[in-house]
Each structure stands twice: as structure tokens, then as C-alpha cells.
Amino acid sequence: MNVRRERIYLDHNASAPLLPEAREAAVAALDLGNPSSTHREGRAARAACENARASVARLIGGAGGSIPAENVVFTSGATEAATQLLSPHWLIGGQAVEIARVAVLETDHPATREGGRFAAEAVTRLPVDQNGVIDLGALAAFAEAAAKAGPAMLAISWANSETGVIQPVEAIRAVLEERRGDHSVVLVLDAAQTAGRIAVDLAATGADALILSGHKMGAAKGVGAIALRTLATRPFTLLRGGGQERGMRAGTEALPAIASFGAAAEVCFARGTDTVARLSAMRERLEEELTRRLPQAMILGKGAERLPNTVAMVHPGVKAETAQIALDLAGIAVSAGSACSSGKVGPSHVVAALAKAGLDVDQALGAIRVSFGLETDEGALDRFVCEYERLACRAAVKTRSAAAA
Structure with missing residues (x-):
């Protein structure tokens, strides 16, 4: 037999796997209204959305919880977040700038490795060593050239999805700061694989933005987020329309998925x-x-x-x-x-x-x-x-x- x-x-x-708490939150949110409506049903939906936003911000805020909830922008997933962030069009310190070049890693997910919305000729693929760790010498050469040519971007996966190798963020930040010159090097970290598995403190990384994915930490599929260190430095809006997400991402929020994201973030935070x-x-x-x-x-x-x-x-x-x-x-x-x-x-x-x-x-x-x-x-x-x-x-x-x- x-x-x-x-x-x-x-x-x-x-x-x-979908966490029980995330499933429960998603099901409960199915009966809520439109978060942009001003009536009672809309206000209940808005409260659920903002509670989830606060939970995600707490998860990536480190011991001091230093990331304001308003700095979290919900998206349809990590790919959309990467597409919005990997763009030449940014505000840096509140001033509109055009980023000339972006550096990515040879080993990274296609959402970053292909350079997002940058032209192919503006993308530099940095090599890695035998373990898959970024070649800091190649990064230094890129940063030195960028310091002379204008604002640039480094967009990499904090942890590789295939090998799990974690990039040395402190060393990367030191290289960028040492060779910054008169121009900024915007740092974008794809934290889809790290959030919920290791401690994440956006402010401590020195990154300008994080890419987050709900279903990698046990939330429903179809939700992700951009987390910004400061609202004064952010990409131009990718999706324009009704002005949701404080004008940074239009379209009615996918509330059940967002609620599940918040619940999963709470579970991950509690596990510590x-x-x-x-x-x-x-x-x-x-x-x-x-x-x-x-x-x-x-x-x-x-x-x-x-x-x-x-x-x-x-x-x-x-x-x-x-x-x-x-x-x-x-x-x-x-x-x-x-x-x-x-x-x-x-x-x-x-x-x-x-x-x-x-x-x-x-x-x-x-x-x-x-x-x-x-x-x-x-x-x-x-x-x-x-x-x-x-x-x-x-x-x-x-x-x-x-x-x-």
C-alpha cells in the first residue's frame, strides 16, 4: 500500500507561505470601503491602510523606529517599486535633478540588473568576487567618475535571492561618501529578501530608498513598497492619476493585500x-x-x-x-x-x-x-x-x- x-x-x-495573521487581515479588509472616501466606510479603510503603513515603517526603522510612516509608499510589488526608483528623474534635497548613470550588480534580480528606466548605455554592471560580494574597487572607480560627471545612482540587492549573500552596506556607504565630490550618488537597496529575515534599519544603511516585497515575508502576493529615508529625496511619480499615496503612487490602494502586508510586518517585528x-x-x-x-x-x-x-x-x-x-x-x-x-x-x-x-x-x-x-x-x-x-x-x-x- x-x-x-x-x-x-x-x-x-x-x-x-502566507502567515495566518496576514490571511486574517486580508479577509477582514475585503469588506472595507475605498480608503479615499470620506464617509465612515472610507475612514475605516483609510485607518486599516495607515495602520499597515505604520507597521511596515516600524519593521524597517531599527531600534529607534526612525522612519516616519508617511515615508512608506505602497506599490503592487517589488518590481513596480524598482521601476519607479531606477529612474533618471529624481528630487534630491527638494531639487529636481537628472541622474546620468546607474550602477547595478552582475548577480542581481533583473528588476535592478537591467537598469530599470535608464537607457542601456547609462547602465554600468559592477562585478562581484567568487562569493558574490560587490567589487569595491570597481564601485570606487564608478563613484569617482560619477563625482565629476553629475548625480548618479547605485541600485543593488542587499541580499542575493539565489545565494543569500548579503552585501557589505557599511563598506559600500564608506566608498560612496569618500568619493562623493560635488554630486550625489543615490543609493537604492532592494530589501525584498532581507526585510523580515534580518534586522533592517533604513537610516543606518545610509540608503536613500528601500525596495520591499510583501509576499517574501508572508503577506499576500501583489503588494510591495518603497521606503524613503526622507521625502525631500525621492523619484518622480511613475503612476499618475488620482493622487493616492500622497501623490507618489496613483490608483486605489489594494487594501486586502496592504492589510496583509502590515500584519506580516507585525509578526516579523515581534519575532525580532x-x-x-x-x-x-x-x-x-x-x-x-x-x-x-x-x-x-x-x-x-x-x-x-x-x-x-x-x-x-x-x-x-x-x-x-x-x-x-x-x-x-x-x-x-x-x-x-x-x-x-x-x-x-x-x-x-x-x-x-x-x-x-x-x-x-x-x-x-x-x-x-x-x-x-x-x-x-x-x-x-x-x-x-x-x-x-x-x-x-x-x-x-x-x-x-x-x-x-
Whole structure:
């Protein structure tokens, strides 16, 4: 008799499971009115929207809660937020400016890596080292050129969605400040993968804006946000219309999704530092078991600071796309890279960038990404290790057979 085993979801970086509190908040908001209406129903909707805004601001405000709620602008998701922010048209210190160039990272999500609304010739892709950490020398060269040419922008993912590698924000800020010259370098950080997983303090980063995503932290899909350090420095409006979001993003607010975002932010805020400690222990145990059973396995970004919930690995002979399908059939959901291309699986530009930096890795294999949350139990991770070990052993037998033939 066949016994169906419960499926295991290890793809939180693609989309975290909907939190019960977020579901409840979304359902309750379905019965509310239009937040722009002035009657009682509209005022109740507006209150729900502003409560969510305050919750998101608190999550990214650090210990001092230094980000005013009005600096959070709700969008349809992180991609829209990136599209609005990666634009030549900004107010800087209240003055309208044209940003001439933008620097992005070779390893980043296409929403930033492609340069947003900048012309292709205005986009500089900065290299990374073998761990996926930004090349500070290349950044310095970009910043020095920008200091002479006019306002510029650096737009990068704070944490890589595939490897979990966290960029050294303090060192980046120091490079920019040292070479600022007479012109500003606007700093935009994509915090879609960091908010809710590690401590986020917008003011402490020195960034001018953060990109946030609701469903990465357990909210409903279809909501994100721009968080601004100051309203005096912000991009021009992308969507114009009725003047919602204080004129910074037109269109009736998607209140159920926004309410779920606020509820998820409250849960993440309440968990605090316990999140990092528990997830780090789980990741350490997973990697120890993987390397014990599979000494040839390579953990990408292992020499750098990484998200506590993310492990990306390559094993000789194990093609990521094939492994993902096999694991799915075994009841385990993982990713072969990032889920940002409408379900397509192909060569990883992240692995390609690491190989370009000198990492001895077979680009054709790609990488398997395991990402989990506090809801994940150790038994689920153990089951993944067993299934992945089977794949690696089969690949080894196949390689030996081919060599013998």
C-alpha cells in the first residue's frame, strides 16, 4: 500500500507561505470601503491602510523606529517599486535633478540588473568576487567618475535571492561618501529578501530608498513598497492619476493585500532577533549534514555573510534543472535559481558571474537553492538531504559508467 508523504516547501525566497495573521487581515479588509472616501466606510479603510503603513515603517526603522510612516509608499510589488526608483528623474534635497548613470550588480534580480528606466548605455554592471560580494574597487572607480560627471545612482540587492549573500552596506556607504565630490550618488537597496529575515534599519544603511516585497515575508502576493529615508529625496511619480499615496503612487490602494502586508510586518517585528538565531542554527545544521554526506558539494557564497535561511549548492554531475524536477516528484519544492522569469528554468546568471570572478564551478550545472522559514522543521531538511544524496549518488554512478564505456 502506498502512503503519500506530506509535501515539503523549501522555496521561501520565491514566496514565503502566507502567515495566518496576514490571511486574517486580508479577509477582514475585503469588506472595507475605498480608503479615499470620506464617509465612515472610507475612514475605516483609510485607518486599516495607515495602520499597515505604520507597521511596515516600524519593521524597517531599527531600534529607534526612525522612519516616519508617511515615508512608506505602497506599490503592487517589488518590481513596480524598482521601476519607479531606477529612474533618471529624481528630487534630491527638494531639487529636481537628472541622474546620468546607474550602477547595478552582475548577480542581481533583473528588476535592478537591467537598469530599470535608464537607457542601456547609462547602465554600468559592477562585478562581484567568487562569493558574490560587490567589487569595491570597481564601485570606487564608478563613484569617482560619477563625482565629476553629475548625480548618479547605485541600485543593488542587499541580499542575493539565489545565494543569500548579503552585501557589505557599511563598506559600500564608506566608498560612496569618500568619493562623493560635488554630486550625489543615490543609493537604492532592494530589501525584498532581507526585510523580515534580518534586522533592517533604513537610516543606518545610509540608503536613500528601500525596495520591499510583501509576499517574501508572508503577506499576500501583489503588494510591495518603497521606503524613503526622507521625502525631500525621492523619484518622480511613475503612476499618475488620482493622487493616492500622497501623490507618489496613483490608483486605489489594494487594501486586502496592504492589510496583509502590515500584519506580516507585525509578526516579523515581534519575532525580532529570534528569527536570525533560529534560522542560522537550521542553516548550519543543514550545511554540516550536506558536506558530511556529500564532500564534493559546493555551497555558493560560503565565504561571505549570508541570509540565515538560504543555501545554494552545486554538486558535480547534478544538473539543477534535473534535480529540481526529481525533488518535486519526491514531494520537495526547491528552486533551480530564482523564480523571476515566469516559471522558466535556464542558466543562472548568478553562477555565471561567480565563475567569471574565478570560482571553479560548472556553469552548465546551475545551482539548487534551498530557502526555508521558522515554520520549517528539521525533519523536512533531513528529508531533503536524503533525497539530494540519492540524486548525487545516481549522478556519480552514471559518470563512472560513462567513463568505463
